[in-house]
Amino acid sequence: MTLKELSNLLGLSPTTVSRALNGYPEVSEATRKKVTAAARAHGYAPNTRARALATGRAMAIGHVIPISAKHEMVNPVFADFTAGAGEVYSKNGYDMLLSVVSDDDEEQAYRSFATKRNVDGMIIHAPSLNDQRIPFLNKLGIPYVVHGRSSNATAPYAWVDVNNTRAFQRATELLLDLGHKRIALLNGLEHMDFAARRRAGYEAALAARGVASDPALMFSGEMTEAQGHDLTRSLLAQPNPPSAILVSSMIMAIGVRRGIEELGLTMGRDVSLITYDDDLSYFRNGKDIPVYTATRSSVREAGRRASQMLIDIINGKDSPTEVLLEAELMLGMSTGPMSRD
Amino acid sequence: MTLKELSNLLGLSPTTVSRALNGYPEVSEATRKKVTAAARAHGYAPNTRARALATGRAMAIGHVIPISAKHEMVNPVFADFTAGAGEVYSKNGYDMLLSVVSDDDEEQAYRSFATKRNVDGMIIHAPSLNDQRIPFLNKLGIPYVVHGRSSNATAPYAWVDVNNTRAFQRATELLLDLGHKRIALLNGLEHMDFAARRRAGYEAALAARGVASDPALMFSGEMTEAQGHDLTRSLLAQPNPPSAILVSSMIMAIGVRRGIEELGLTMGRDVSLITYDDDLSYFRNGKDIPVYTATRSSVREAGRRASQMLIDIINGKDSPTEVLLEAELMLGMSTGPMSRD
DNA sequence: GTGATCTCCCAAAGCGCTTTGAATATCTCA
């Protein structure tokens, strides 16, 4: 069913029908009623492609999901982020276009989105410290919002981020308060902006208490369960092992726990653990008492905020373009005072 | 840069330029060279919307990701499935359109994809035993592939599935071989087709050995870590607790393990555990020796197969439209002979 | 009653591409 067919059916011009359906005022209420009724009855919906061509708006947002070529990994937070974004999109009539690409040819994906003109804007995921996509998209002049920040960016850009520095500073302070001095940090990949900020928060907290940071306690890499386990095993095998571990992801924390328990130790008593928690839907951190002491911020909420911001930008609304979410520190069972044995 | 601009630049007609770029034979090699060079130089790429309108093909595939309204959950396997599908799409020039909807108004999402004509086909996720989407899409006549099957469907449909029955049958047999008699099943939601098949496999194996299945040992629900933990705790608190547990998802298995270890028991010695493993990228089941004994099949591979099948269907290629993948049973550290104490 | 103002509707152009049908230039071979 096309617009023309529908209008023939009604004995009206396509113009009038289009206007009736799109809520323009230059059509009488009586005909509008008739038109909408007929549209519903015949299951008519405007062809997106034709409408997009006519209006110049694709009514779609692009997300480029990079897959680490080396590790064949897709970051699990994307699922929840896109779920949050998806809510906002469907509420606003936007589609979400996903492009899953190896991180080698990510730029190509952005260029393609921009030149093929099939999206009105895009969300940038997982920015690095010195992310080239920002100047690139600035040059292309396509609206975008960054999920995270890029510390070395020179030009302004729209972003939604969590206060990673503060979150890890507070977490480290808590561990210090509990008497821990040797605190390990299992972080994300070093070139990622969030990892750098988390590390900065960790180091700032240590420095403020006069505790020297020890490179032998700091790691960065893919945040997998296996990685968490392996690093923990080797950390705890050191002659002077840490008494507390700070972890950048819940999934990694699961591995850390496995490592701790394999050694017959108890998390929270023998080794304390604080993790960053994205509040993933299938991995809620306990209902009443959190299993893990965690610094938490919902990545789904971040998805909602970022996508709403992007839609506002596209529509020329001038709402704030920089949103810093604070993580909340939740005390759970994985932390305890430094044991003196 | 539009086609017209480019053709003016070259002193050629849009027709010729279009044909040159799309590899039609009625254009000389010399001009084709010139045209492609100019296109590259000016960063020209055809406007997707216009092309879609002209060709009648959207070059996009729709995925409807349902969010359980009750639990606000997005199934973590989607991330890996879409990663696999995404590979195939980008290789074939397709975009992936994601629609994240509450499972209440899922049908609306399908209808909208179909009537708005912005996709050429779609992938159906998480089919239930008696899935209404299959007759619905058959009626609409839009190409689709189901990831999974729907046991009660009457009409034929294209699908890619894992042999869930066989996988759980073998897993149960292994546990029986190890001497376990009381084997619990922590399954997915009951109305899901995969859950029914897994249960069937489990029950068949028990029946074949003359072991009565005990409803007190069978559960179904959302496959979260917390759920796994809580069910395990209550199972092991029963007067006649199971000595082995069969779990439908890796994430749930993590929770089961937590439950087991909280009680001071050791997985694989005191309680055996076999889990279904989707081979999620961030949750690999050990490198050398699997942590969990598991029946494994890569959901990413399923994504690749399903999307390729759909593209073949769209292009009228008659390749097989039913693919049954076999899961492999991997022996890990979470299973051991029934302890006699 | 007449010009001005609304109301409601329509014809036609245009979005940027593909594709049909035709035109022109070039070859071929008797």
Add this chain to the structure above:
DNA sequence: TGAGATATTCAAAGCGCTTTGGGAGATCAC
């Protein structure tokens, strides 16, 4: 050499929608 075949190119229509610029009636002010 010239008719027919072949190789290149082009003009124009059309995909299904929105939107501009009118235009016919009805309504209003005087």
